[in-house]
Amino acid sequence: MESSILDLIGVEIIGVMSPVSICMLLVVLIVYSLSPSNPFSAAPAPPIRTAANLVYLESPSDSTAEKFEGALLNALVFVIVIAVVTFFLVLLYYYNCTGFLKNYMRFSAFFVLGTMGGSIFLSMIQHFSIPVDSITCFILLFNFTIVGVMSLFSSGVPIFVRQGYMVALGIFVAAWFTKLPEWTTWALLVALALYDLVAVLAPGGPLKMLVELAQSRDEELPALVYEARPTVSQNGIAQGRSLDLLVGGVSESGSVEMQTVSSNNLDRNESQNRVNSGYNVIQDTNFGNMEGVQRRDEVERSQLVGFLEERRSSGSSSSEYSTVVGNRDSEIVADEERSPLVDAPEMRNGREQMRDGQENSEVSSRGIKLGLGDFVFYSVLVGRAAMYDLMTVYACYLAIISGLGCTLILLSVRRQALPALPISIALGVIFYFLTRLLMEPYVVGTATNLMMF
Amino acid sequence: MTVAAGIGYALLALGPSLSLFISVIAKKPFLILTVLSSTLLWLMSLIVLAGVWRAFLPLKSTTWWPFVILILTSISFQEGLRILFWKVHKRLEDMLDAFADRLAKPRLFLTDKMLISLAGGLGHGLAHAVFFCLSLLTPAFGPATFFVDKCSQLPFFLVSAIIALAFVTIHTFSMVIAFNGYAEGNRLDQFFVPAVHLVAGMVTLVNFARGGCVVGIPLLYLMAILTMLHCGRMVQRRLSENRS
Numbered sequence: 185m186e187s188s189i190l191d192l193i194g195v196e197i198i199g200v201m202s203p204v205s206i207c208m209l210l211v212v213l214i215v216y217s218l219s220p221s222n223p224f225s226a227a228p229a230p231p232i233r234t235a236a237n238l239v240y241l242e243s244p245s246d247s248t249a250e251k252f253e254g255a256l257l258n259a260l261v262f263v264i265v266i267a268v269v270t271f272f273l274v275l276l277y278y279y280n281c282t283g284f285l286k287n288y289m290r291f292s293a294f295f296v297l298g299t300m301g302g303s304i305f306l307s308m309i310q311h312f313s314i315p316v317d318s319i320t321c322f323i324l325l326f327n328f329t330i331v332g333v334m335s336l337f338s339s340g341v342p343i344f345v346r347q348g349y350m351v352a353l354g355i356f357v358a359a360w361f362t363k364l365p366e367w368t369t370w371a372l373l374v375a376l377a378l379y380d381l382v383a384v385l386a387p388g389g390p391l392k393m394l395v396e397l398a399q400s401r402d403e404e405l406p407a408l409v410y411e412a413r414p415t416v417s418q419n420g421i422a423q424g425r426s427l428d429l430l431v432g433g434v435s436e437s438g439s440v441e442m443q444t445v446s447s448n449n450l451d452r453n454e455s456q457n458r459v460n461s462g463y464n465v466i467q468d469t470n471f472g473n474m475e476g477v478q479r480r481d482e483v484e485r486s487q488l489v490g491f492l493e494e495r496r497s498s499g500s501s502s503s504e505y506s507t508v509v510g511n512r513d514s515e516i517v518a519d520e521e522r523s524p525l526v527d528a529p530e531m532r533n534g535r536e537q538m539r540d541g542q543e544n545s546e547v548s549s550r551g552i553k554l555g556l557g558d559f560v561f562y563s564v565l566v567g568r569a570a571m572y573d574l575m576t577v578y579a580c581y582l583a584i585i586s587g588l589g590c591t592l593i594l595l596s597v598r599r600q601a602l603p604a605l606p607i608s609i610a611l612g613v614i615f616y617f618l619t620r621l622l623m624e625p626y627v628v629g630t631a632t633n634l635m636m637f
Numbered sequence: 638m639t640v641a642a643g644i645g646y647a648l649l650a651l652g653p654s655l656s657l658f659i660s661v662i663a664k665k666p667f668l669i670l671t672v673l674s675s676t677l678l679w680l681m682s683l684i685v686l687a688g689v690w691r692a693f694l695p696l697k698s699t700t701w702w703p704f705v706i707l708i709l710t711s712i713s714f715q716e717g718l719r720i721l722f723w724k725v726h727k728r729l730e731d732m733l734d735a736f737a738d739r740l741a742k743p744r745l746f747l748t749d750k751m752l753i754s755l756a757g758g759l760g761h762g763l764a765h766a767v768f769f770c771l772s773l774l775t776p777a778f779g780p781a782t783f784f785v786d787k788c789s790q791l792p793f794f795l796v797s798a799i800i801a802l803a804f805v806t807i808h809t810f811s812m813v814i815a816f817n818g819y820a821e822g823n824r825l826d827q828f829f830v831p832a833v834h835l836v837a838g839m840v841t842l843v844n845f846a847r848g849g850c851v852v853g854i855p856l857l858y859l860m861a862i863l864t865m866l867h868c869g870r871m872v873q874r875r876l877s878e879n880r881s
Binding site for chain 1: 664665666667668669670673674676677680683684686687688690691694695704707708711712715733736737740742743744745749752753765767768769770771772773774775785787788793796797800801804834837838841842844845850853
């Protein structure tokens with residue numbers, strides 16, 4: 185029995201969603217097990233002062249207006265700090281200080297894994313009374329950290345390890361962020377979502393500049409980015425295309441003329457239309473769908489239209505690299521902000537090249553990439569929700585995941601780097617407050633009377 | 638120990654659907670997406686309902702008729718939403734078929750369509766269990782338990798987990814029945830589903846009487862078993878028709 189169509193669709197979406205889910209789940213568990221509400225850890229820790237609350241230190245006795253104002257100020261300052269640091273990093277990248285940037289990333293990863301991770305491990309050990317002596321613990325932590333640092337920018341490390349460390353970094357930073365006071369957290373999340381929107385989409389935004397710079401240079405960004413790579417490289421062409429095709433189906437489902445062509449290469453026609461409308465005539469002569477046939481056709485065609493083809497393939501190869509995105513603009517002292525950014529490679533162009541049979545190395549650079557900042561701030565939102573109730577956690581989780589799904593679908597339509605924070609954070613915040621204010625009394629009221637439906 | 642109890646309650650409510658998820662759904666990414674979106678839809682319906690009812694809450698737990706109205710409105714709203722969900726699902730099927738044609742793959746099999754409806758139903762059921770049982774379970778992990786007056790035989794968490802299990806079953810399989818009914822134009826199935834949902838909701842009203850849960854829960858399980866049997870028979874019939 186042939187594999188049905190259901191097996192093909194959505195692989196890359198799940199490939200991104202599952203690490204995000206794992207990250208959120210672990211952060212919620214950490215928040216739950218280490219939250220001061222349990223009787224063993226007595227007094228809450230004194231509030232920490234960081235770049236995220238430079239201006240205003242929230243205390244429970246303040247009035248709402250004071251808290252609100254202070255939280256806004258904090259968020260503003262934090263965003264400004266991040267913007268300045270990002271510009272600085274872009275400047276460094278512009279002047280080709282890639283080595284410095286990479287080492288800086290390594291150092292910060294070392295710092296995060298060693299200190300933040302270390303402190304989380306320590307409190308775990310204390311909380312669960314794990315019998316470990318300090319020397320063993322130190323050696324283990326050191327090894328863990330060193331492997332993490334090495335896995336960042338070297339190609340020799342299995343991708344699974346690298347993904348694991350990315351998720352671990354996200355978890356540590358997020359768990360640390362949940363220690364911020366409540367109002368500041370919300371203001372910060374909203375402010376970052378807005379900043380993300382501006383930085384990625386507005387002309388002259390730092391992240392947009394960074395992406396374009398990397399495009400024009402054909403190199404990978406020295407950035408902390410999660411890559412959902414293995415699924416693509418293992419299963420090859422079909423999966424890389426599926427999201428693409430599905431979205432293609434959405435966009436063209438209304439147009440009847442496309443349907444009547446009734447050949448297997450509708451999608452190809454469509455993509456060619458976008459690339460160069462002049463290809464239509466030639467494209468219509470392609471009717472097979474077998475890859476082998478395709479390739480032959482492609483060769484023929486490239487002979488026919490050599491000039492155009494060449495021009496186009498050069499164009500696509502440059503944009504192929506451009507897909508590497510994400511980035512990270514962070515500052516250790518000012519905590520870590522990792523560039524909230526999603527990017528998908530131009531699957532269409534990648535596909536073209538693959539059919540041309542020229543690309544093997546490039547296949548490995550495909551796959552959706554998600555900036556580590558998105559991991560962090562999704563998890564911060566969920567972790568903050570976990571401090572209220574489990575109900576809000578579920579609602580926020582669903583909202584964030586659906587926001588991520590929307591962003592990914594948008595990505596395959598727009599084919600450019602997109603900010604991943606705004607939709608998800610907006611949905612998450614809305615659902616949090618709706619759940620907290622509206623749903624909880626309703627559900628608790630009916631369920632405690634044992635009434636369900 | 639209490640942690641074990643909490644996990645036990647959670648697994649009692651969600652265990653069957655968890656195994657269903659792992660054995661059937663998790664292999665096909667598209668089905669996972671279906672589960673997620675259907676869960677989100679149910680959550681949104683709950684939020685809308687809660688928003689409408691917010692003004693009247695909290696209801697006094699001595700009078701029972703407001704609860705009847707609440708359950709009636711909630712169930713009718715959700716059944717209306719099911720029709721909407723069916724329309725979306727129908728369009729999705731067409732889209733997938735068009736997509737399959739383009740890839741020169743076979744169109745959706747009957748089993749595929751049923752899997753999609755199963756995933757949709759599972760999403761509804763999961764959302765129910767998560768919001769009505771799991772989210773109230775936090776205190777169960779602590780060093781105490783909680784009894785409600787009206788059903789003092791069992792801890793509250795255990796009762797809610799048992800009820801949630803019944804509802805997960807009903808939601809999961811009634812979605813399969815409903816979608817099949819819509820696809821075939823079978824009037825009986827189309828009305829069977831809201832009827833089961835309504836009866837199940839009304840049966841929980843029995844819990845309102847003191848000690849009523851001793852009667853209410855078996856009745857509820859009767860509805861769940863009825864749904865499962867009907868679904869099983871229907872799927873068998875469709876499959877054998879399809880094969881011949």
